[in-house]
Amino acid sequence: FLYADGCLIYNQNHYYLNLEIALKDEQHLLHFAKFIEYEGNKIYYRTKKPRVIAINGNQLPETYACSLSINVTDIKDSLINYGIIPKKTYNWQQPVLNKQLFPNFLRGLIDGDGCVSLVNSSTKKTLNPSIYIVSKPELSKYIISELVNAGYNGTHSIFKIKGKGY
Numbered sequence: 001f002l003y004a005d006g007c008l009i010y011n012q013n014h015y016y017l018n019l020e021i022a023l024k025d026e027q028h029l030l031h032f033a034k035f036i037e038y039e040g041n042k043i044y045y046r047t048k049k050p051r052v053i054a055i056n057g058n059q060l061p062e063t064y065a066c067s068l069s070i071n072v073t074d075i076k077d078s079l080i081n082y083g084i085i086p087k088k089t090y091n092w093q094q095p096v097l098n099k100q101l102f103p104n105f106l107r108g109l110i111d112g113d114g115c116v117s118l119v120n121s122s123t124k125k126t127l128n129p130s131i132y133i134v135s136k137p138e139l140s141k142y143i144i145s146e147l148v149n150a151g152y153n154g155t156h157s158i159f160k161i162k163g164k165g166y
Helices: 023-035 073-081 099-113 137-149
Strands: 006-011 014-022 044-055 058-071 114-120 127-133
Touching (some): 006 073, 014 073, 099 127, 127 137
Antiparallel strands (some): 006 014, 044 058, 114 127
16 A cells, blocks of 8 residues: 555655555554554644544544655665655656565555446446556556456456546
8 A cells, every 4th residue: 555655755865655544544554653663653634624623522623634754765775666756646667566466566556546346237237346546547557467467358448537547
């Protein structure tokens, strides 16, 4: 899920991994911090609107995302190798993955930037599983190529969603 929800930031001679997820998934962020033995204590919360909501009698700003920023200068080359690069929204770099890791990569990508659903087939009256991922066309082509190389022979398509991506 780092590829989907993480980015590399360069600031004052240091590289930081910034990981931002929906507030409803805050536990994922806490588990990740524990897994990497993160010793910091700051998780940042971003507000949706400058309004305050009451929770258990406390006035708190309404939030919709939480993030963690970790100094990763010592492992930045590994992250870049996996495609986690600065400004990856606008730049794309194919990740260098061991073939055995591709299913885990795809699972994390779907979790962060996609979904799996069942779609009615117009011809067979059956439900077909479908994967949707909002991404750059290059990433979509890479995923299709890896799936075909792994033996997938079903249909696939890449299409633009108005104002959203591919």
